Amino acid sequence: MPQFETDLVIAGAGTAGLLAAVAARRLGFEVLVVERTAYAGGTTSGSRGAMWLPANDLAGKLGVNDSVPAALEYLNSVLGDTTDASTAARREGYITSAPKMVRWLLSSRLPLFVMRLPDYHPAEEGGLPQGRVISTHHSDPKSLGDNAARLRRAPARTARKLPPLGFLAPKASTTGTRGESLATELLRRACVNGVEIWFETAFAELTETAGRVTGVVVERGGERVQVVARKAVLLACGGFEASQTLREEHLPLPTNAAWSLNEALNDGSALDPAMALGADTAAMGNAWWAPVIVANGVPYRIDRARQAPHSVIVDHAGDRFFSEAAGPAILGRYLYDRTRGVRSVPSFLIMDNKHRSSYELGPWKAGSTPRKAIDDGDIVRAGTLDELAQQLGIDRAGLIGTVVRFNGFAHKGVDEDFRRGxxxxxxFGLGGSKKKNYGLAKLDRSPYWAAKVYPGDTGTKGGLLIDADSRVLRADGSPIAGLYACPGAAASLMKGTSPGPGAGLGEALIAAYRAVLAIDGAQGE
Ligand SMILES: Cc1cc2nc3c(=O)[nH]c(=O)nc-3n(C[C@H](O)[C@H](O)[C@H](O)COP(=O)(O)OP(=O)(O)OC[C@H]3O[C@@H](n4cnc5c(N)ncnc54)[C@H](O)[C@@H]3O)c2cc1C
Structure with a gap:
């Protein structure tokens, strides 16, 4: 078998892998990144690129009053009891490293900015209405020159402008950029600093000597290549969202890889090789849920449509069961929790014609619903709520009763059941003010519309058990020497919830950053 030798092997050229590669080069390591596809950037390129990184200097300069203790208090109050994957040390590691990592990225001239996004639970102890979510200013992939062809490009639907928020500080940005910009910036630094990247090369096996991981076997150009890693191996090759088999084995049912917003990149390839060396796994039943509708076989987020007025989400009994405007990570979970009592996968987004003529829904612009979408059953249209319920096969009296009750709440301006809005x-999604609850308005304009809502995801949360330094652990808690992983290859620390937008990318990047410091023996700077 051909052989190659380097200091650090990284599996996966998503942004976690790229960030680790850049950090390790800065410390003088020789680095090889192996990437199964022909592109770098991974899931992040197609994401919004929001990163939940509390107590960062950028927000401080805008006058946001945040601190490591406040953010840690907030994180603990959102996450509750500790677990194997959500230890006190990992939580503390995240929060204490966030400002340090941002400082390092800023000193490397990464063009970061604060987004006008609140925490998911701003009213919790330590929660904030803004300042913790940052992103990357637009960066033109063409600036990569020849390497531009190596960048995974964002699908057009991920770019959007965030709504103006009257009640947040005016200096924070309303511009929605893409994760593609972060990937561009990291790929540039990787190329300029001499990171070696092998594209179309799949990580397949780990090699071990006397209990220590000493390298990997990769599949490259139809042959297997042995790569010796003098210092360590870092698994940054994502979760198992694209594997229907692993989904059915671990996630709540029903589940479908076609509901995932990921582009079928990650199939859990970190798991078996590490488990063969005794690695433990955790949080396998959780995902970064994001409610979606499916149109033409493609999943679409419905965050704005479900927050918008003139709409409710109901189960098969025709009942509402949560605030439709809740954070996506929380809402997807509700669909499964509810389904234990009443069938709620799928649930139904019920809209009146004012909603359909005013708001975008999936691929359909406001006021425009193609005949084909109705014929295919991707969206259902009916003259009355009674007819709509019949077409959906859900409880007619239940749906009508729910809409009558909700219209009463809209009249009062208060959702007495779920405090929506x-x-x-x-x-946030509505650009509302504190004075008026824009999320509440009657459904009374015929025709009525409905689309099926599924618990989609932006990735899985289960994976290899790691400690605060991203070292992969055995079931007895001992680390496997030389083996590191970051979420999604590793288990998320966020349990079944999330503190705010960007926590998935945030924890993956921080785990990558901390892994490199640990491999170097540094205590953090
Ligand atoms: C539509 C969408 C929007 C999102 N928005 C956000 C957001 O705004 N904020 C946020 O925090 N999170 C968001 N996420 C989630 C976020 O993108 C991920 O948490 C993040 O990208 C994880 O980065 P990563 O580098 O760990 O993994 P990935 O970006 O998934 O990269 C993994 C890489 O490993 C490669 N790979 C897989 N298997 C192998 C193998 N065997 N060998 C070699 N390479 C392999 C893959 O091809 C891929 O390039 C979003 C996700 C989606 C789908």
Missing amino acids: ESDWDR
Whole structure:
């Protein structure tokens, strides 16, 4: 078998892998990144690139009053009891490293900015209405020159402008860029600093000597290549969202890889090789849920449509069961929790014609619903709520009763059942003010519309058990020497919830950053 030798092997050229590669080069390591596809950037390129990184200097300069203790208090209050994957040390590691990593990225001239996004639970102890979510200013992939062809490009639907928020500080940005910009910036630094990247090369096996991981076997150009890693191996090759088999084995049912917003990149390839060396796994039943509708076989987020007025989400009994405006990570979970009592996968987004003529829904612009979408059953249209319920096969009296009750709440301006539209997070998508609850308005304009809502995801949360330094652990808690992983290859620390937008990318990047410092023996700077 051909052989190659380097200091650090990284599996996966998503942004976690790229960030680790850049950090390790800065410390003088020789680095090889192996990437199964022909492109770098991974899932992040197609994401919004929001990163939940509390107590960062950028927000401090805008006058946001945040601190490591406040952010840690907030994170603990959102996450509750510790677990194997969500230890006190990992939580503390995240929060203490966030400002340090941002400082390092800024000193490397990464063009970061604060987004006008609140925490998901701003009213919790230590929660904030803004300042913790940062992103990357637009960076033109063409600036990569020849390497531009190596960048995974964002699908057009991920770029959007965030709504103006009257109640947040005016200096934070409303511009929605793409994760593609972060990937561009990291790929540039990787190329300029001499990171070796092997594209179309799949990580397949780990090699071990006397209990220590000493390298990997990769599949490259139809042959297997042995790569010796003098210092360590870092698994940054994502979760198992694209594997229907692993989904059915571990996630709540029903589940479908076609509901995932990921582009079928990650199939859990970190798991078996590490488990063969005794690695433990955790959090396998959780994912970064994101409610979606499916149109033409493609999943679409419905964050704005479900926060918008003139709409409710109901189960098969025709009942509402949560605030439709809740954070996506939380809402997807509700669909499964509810389904234990009443069938709620799928649930139904019920809209009146004012909603359909005013708001975009999936691929359909406001006021425009193609005949084909109706014929295919991707969206259902009916003259009355009774007819709509019949077409959907859900409880007619239940649906009508729910809409009558909700219309009463709309009249009063208060959702007495689920407090929809009351928190800063709920109002964020609507550009609402504290004075008026824009999320509540009657459904009374025929025709009525409905689309099926599924628990989609932006990735899985389960994976290899790691410690605060991203070292992969055995079931007895001992680390496997030389083996590191970051979420999604590793288990997320976020349990079944999330503190705010960007926590998935945030924890993957921080785990990558901390892994490199640990491999170098540094205590953090
Ligand atoms: C539509 C969408 C929007 C999102 N928005 C956000 C957001 O705004 N904020 C946020 O925090 N998170 C968001 N996420 C999630 C976020 O993108 C991920 O958490 C993040 O990209 C994880 O980065 P990563 O580098 O760890 O993994 P990935 O970006 O998934 O990269 C993994 C890489 O490993 C490669 N790979 C897989 N298997 C192998 C193998 N065997 N050998 C070699 N290479 C392999 C893959 O091809 C891929 O390039 C979003 C996700 C989606 C789908």
